Amino acid sequence: xxxxxxxxxxxxxxxxxxxxxxxxxxxxxxxxxxxxxxxxxxxxxxxxxxxxxxxxxxxxxxxxxxxxxxxxxxxxxxxxxxxxxxxxxxxxxxxxxxxxxxxxxxxxxxxxxxxxxxxxxxxxxxxxxxxxxxxxxxxxxxxxxxxxxxxxxxxxxxxxxxxxxxxxxxxxxxxxxxxxxxxxxxxxxxxxxxxxxx
Amino acid sequence: xxxxxxxxxxxxxxxxxxxxxxxxxxxxxxxxxxxxxxxxxxxxxxxxxxxxxxxxxxxxxxxxxxxxxxxxxxxxxxxxxxxxxxxxxxxxxxxxxxxxxxxxxxxxxxxxxxxxxxxxxxxxxxxxxxxxxxxxxxxxxxxxxxxxxxxxxxxxxxxxxxxxxxxxxxxxxxxxxxxxxxxxxxxxxxxxxxxxxx
DNA sequence: ACCTGAACACCGTTCAAGT
DNA sequence: ACCTGAACACCGTTCAAGT
Numbered sequence: 487x488x489x490x491x492x493x494x495x496x497x498x499x500x501x502x503x504x505x506x507x508x509x510x511x512x513x514x515x516x517x518x519x520x521x522x523x524x525x526x527x528x529x530x531x532x533x534x535x536x537x538x539x540x541x542x543x544x545x546x547x548x549x550x551x552x553x554x555x556x557x558x559x560x561x562x563x564x565x566x567x568x569x570x571x572x573x574x575x576x577x578x579x580x581x582x583x584x585x586x587x588x589x590x591x592x593x594x595x596x597x598x599x600x601x602x603x604x605x606x607x608x609x610x611x612x613x614x615x616x617x618x619x620x621x622x623x624x625x626x627x628x629x630x631x632x633x634x635x636x637x638x639x640x641x642x643x644x645x646x647x648x649x650x651x652x653x654x655x656x657x658x659x660x661x662x663x664x665x666x667x668x669x670x671x672x673x674x675x676x677x678x679x680x681x682x683x684x
Numbered sequence: 685x686x687x688x689x690x691x692x693x694x695x696x697x698x699x700x701x702x703x704x705x706x707x708x709x710x711x712x713x714x715x716x717x718x719x720x721x722x723x724x725x726x727x728x729x730x731x732x733x734x735x736x737x738x739x740x741x742x743x744x745x746x747x748x749x750x751x752x753x754x755x756x757x758x759x760x761x762x763x764x765x766x767x768x769x770x771x772x773x774x775x776x777x778x779x780x781x782x783x784x785x786x787x788x789x790x791x792x793x794x795x796x797x798x799x800x801x802x803x804x805x806x807x808x809x810x811x812x813x814x815x816x817x818x819x820x821x822x823x824x825x826x827x828x829x830x831x832x833x834x835x836x837x838x839x840x841x842x843x844x845x846x847x848x849x850x851x852x853x854x855x856x857x858x859x860x861x862x863x864x865x866x867x868x869x870x871x872x873x874x875x876x877x878x879x880x881x882x
Numbered sequence: 883a884c885c886t887g888a889a890c891a892c893c894g895t896t897c898a899a900g901t
Numbered sequence: 902a903c904c905t906g907a908a909c910a911c912c913g914t915t916c917a918a919g920t
Contacts, residue, residue, distance in 0.1 A: 595842040635833015669871040
C-alpha cells in the first residue's frame, strides 16, 4: 500500500471528510478548495481524487455526515405536539452545529431525507396528529419548508441583528423560534378540529 | 469618451446588469463569471471593472434589480387577510421570475428590504391584523421566513417532484402554497383571538 | 474618461508516470 | 493500490499603458 510521501501514513476518507468539515465550518462552502484541503492534510492535491470523486461529492459527503447525526424523536407514544417540538428543536440544533453549511443543506432537501430518514418520522407524527393520508405530503413539505426557512433566516443573519437579550439564557432568536413552532402546532390543531367538525 | 475596440459603443452599467441577469438565469450564480460576461458583451474582461466594483457587487446589483420589481399591495383599506395573500403571491411570482437567483436572495434578506421596502408594508398589514407593536418584528420575521422557506423548497426542487397535476392550470405546488398561506393567516387570526380574550 | 493586455495568484481536474 | 508532478482550461483582480 503506497503511502503519502509527506506524511508517512495512508490517507483515509474519514480524515478527508473531517478536515473538509473543519474548513467548511471556518470558511464556508466557497472557502473550501481541493488544494487548501490537501494542504491541510499535508498531501498532494491529486491524492484526494483517489478517495473522493470530485469537489461536489466531497461537499455533499461532508454535509451528509452532519445530517446523519440528526437525533430523531423515538416512537414512545408521547403526544404528537411534544414529538413535533422535539423534532423541530433537534433539527435546529443540528443547523446550529454547522451554520456555515446550512445554506447548502437548505438547497439539497433530498440529502436531508436520504441521510436521516426524517420524512418517515415526520409522517408518523403527522398521522398521530390526525392529518389524513392524502394531506400528508403537502403538510409535511409545508412544515419542513417553514422550519428550514426559519433556520435559513437565522443562519443568514436576519435574526441575529434584531432585538437584544430577552432573558438570562434565551435570545431573541430562541423565543422567536418557540413562537414559530407554536404557530405551526396551532395550525395543525386548527386543521384537525376543522376536519372533526364535518 | 473612449469606446470599446470590439463594439464601437460605450459600455453602460444597464447593459452589464442585463447581460449578467441573462447569464444568472441560464447558468446560476456559479455559472456567472466576469470573463464569460465580458465575452457575452463582446468586451475586454477588464472593462467591466470600470462600471462595477467586483463580482460580488455585480451579483448583488443584479439581484437588487430583480427584487426592486416586487409589486407591493397598495394601502387601499382592503382586509388584511387579502393584502397578506396578495403580498405572498407577489413575492412568489418574483421568485418564479428568476428561480436560479433565489438561493442568493434567500441568503441576503437585507437586500430584500433595502430594494423593495417590504418590511414597512409588512408592518402595516400586521398592524391592521391587530398584532401588538412589541410583537411586530418577531411576527414579521417568522412569516417572512416561512414564505421564503417555502420558495426555497420550491426553487430547489423539493416540490417539483412530488404529486402530479391537481387540475387544469394549478399544480401541486400552487395548491400547497395556497394551503401554506391559509395556515399563516389562520395562525395570525388565532393569535388575535387569543389576545382579544384577555 | 474609458478601454486594454500582460501578469499574478488562485481554481478543479486529467493523465501519464512513479512506487 | 496508492501517490505524484506537470499540464490544461479555467477563475477574479491589479496595474501600467494606451486613446
